[in-house]
Amino acid sequence: MLQIKDVSKSYASHLALDHVSFEIPEKSIFGLLGPNGAGKTSLIRIITQITGADTGEILFKGERLKPEHINRMGYLPEERGLYKKMKVGEQLLYLAQLKGLSKADATARIKSWIDKMELRSWVGKNIEDLSKGMQQKVQFIATVLHEPELIILDEPFSGFDPINANLIKDQILELREKGSTIIFSTHRMESVEELCDNIALINKSKKVLDGPVKTIRDSYKTNTFLVEGKGKLLLASPDFKVLEQREHHGFFHAIVQILDNQSPNVLLRYMLERVEIHAFKEKVPSINEIFIQTVTEKVNA
């Protein structure tokens, strides 16, 4: 869908993006992650052609990015904003028409979205009369109304209560089912794992890692297992290393790393003879842990 090739961008005083390249597969949800000020918004602005890259290029479905592609994208900026004095319906119609929809098409689609988002009774109200969450919903509708092939959402869940966040989450998943590609920029990791198929992590203007969520997590596996059971766990084998161990009323909880690429069965077998096992689970790092690990690593380096 989108190939970002060696993109750099610098502002007067600092480098915002430093030779960033990655690829966003079609019909997937792509997480663009990074701490504040890493360069996510700069990259998004280049994709949405608000600004241009200094070097490098971006291919949209194999074509070099050009102004015509704009109408095939939808962008929800992190800094939300609508015309305060305009009515909800008019506002949506205006923004949809700016995206090239005809008036009739836009009106029909606005209707169905208004119902989906439970905003029916607010259509005739001015934006300034709406609560912040409702304004966000309106803005979300404005982003996806023209059924863009590429949807870019910058922190889409900020400002939503859990119920509305779920509503938006469902809509995002539905949009993917319908064939849209979604770029999802955030520094909150909770939502990433349940939504994203692929991610790229940007830190300090540089891409530090990218790929499918599963592959990344697997690559951060350290052959570590969580064990719980009854008895007293005493591991005295050179094949294993106990990273953490706690005992409580005769029950234990431990994190064990298996060395030398041994199979977990070796550990199990070893333990079965000595303690009663209640749980045994591979410990795969969460994206959050990977994120923190990668970011702090870079800082220390």
Add this chain to the structure above:
Amino acid sequence: MHKIWLIVQREYLTRVRKKSFIIMTFVGPLLMAAMIIVPVWLATVSSDGEETIEVLDESGFFAGKLQDKGELKFHYVQEPLETAKKRVTENENSSLLYIPKLDLDNPQGIKLFSQENTSLSTQLNLERMLKSEIEEQKFARSGVDKAVLDKIKTDIDINTVNLKDGDEKSSNAAVTSGAGYVGAILIYMFIFIYGVQIMRGVIEEKTNRIVEVVISSVKPFQLMMGKILGIAAVGLTQFLLWITLSFAVVTLLSSRFQTDRFSDKQISQTMETMQDAGQAEKAQEMNKIMSALDNLNVPLLLGCFLFYFLGGYLLYGALFGAIGSAVDNETDTQQFMLPITIPLIMSFIVAQTVIMKNPDGPVAFWMSIIPFTSPISMMLRLPFGVPGWQLALSMALLVLGFIGTVWLAGRIYRVGILMYGKKVNYRELSKWLFYKG
């Protein structure tokens, strides 16, 4: 193009539908009409009825000579000054004109006693009447026949005629400059009122962050252009409504006042019937103004007015937009407003002095050629006749100037609208101009 049109529509409709716009549209003409009518009305109201003047004439020169005139009624009395004074103090509406024994060559000691302050017009009236009466007496004394003197008295009135282009046009410096002046004032007001609206609009979009959404759909240039054109349309609508409504209100209210008394026929009638030659003179002057108005090249003036009106507005509108995009809120605009307002105000001040005095001089020439001052300066020069090549040059430069400022503003706008929380100075601005897109 289609998108610019959409933006124009939005800018136009949201503004036109605002309550303040509707209120101003209706209140504006009322205010304007009031400005025209209230002074007239006040003038008719303020004359407060008859004033009786008792004349105690000890000199004997004026016996029976002071005729009642307008609201002044004369009443001759013969009694000692003290009793007359006492009586006047008891009566509010009368005053006492005391004329002692006079030396005609040095008339001194004439006094007017009244309970209230005498109005200046009454005083002037009396002085004039006494003066002419004394003059008559002096003529009589020196043996000059008043009729002969009246014959000698001559009235000179120069009709200025403009010989340009072969045909004679009667012109009138006051009228010509007046026409230009009105046009210049309108341009000046329009640029300021609606230029600032552009600036506010940009700041508003910037502060409520809508701009990022819009900019991801349209180019900054389109957004700025749509805004400038949309607000121009709002301004034009308001002006047209004002003109129409004011005209209606004035016509309606002044239908009671005789406004056609300046027509030619009326004037000759007035001349015949009116004893007072001053009135007739006034009417004739008015007639001259009317004919000078007729002889102004109205289509040219109007066409040029529209051109400079729009050209000036667009030129400055782009700059106002650029200012709006460079700042975060209106209080920060001051330092950038100054360089924009200076040429405008300067052309206005210089206009009143240099251009009006010498509409073909070098200052007038240069100011009407340079785009920043030309909309106002050229309007002032136009009624006096401007060579075609100067007009063409000025217009061409204004168009170029407009393209230039829009380009300039577009560069600033593009960077500025996404720049938050940063106080911008001129050095910063000049850097923005050369940022790569």
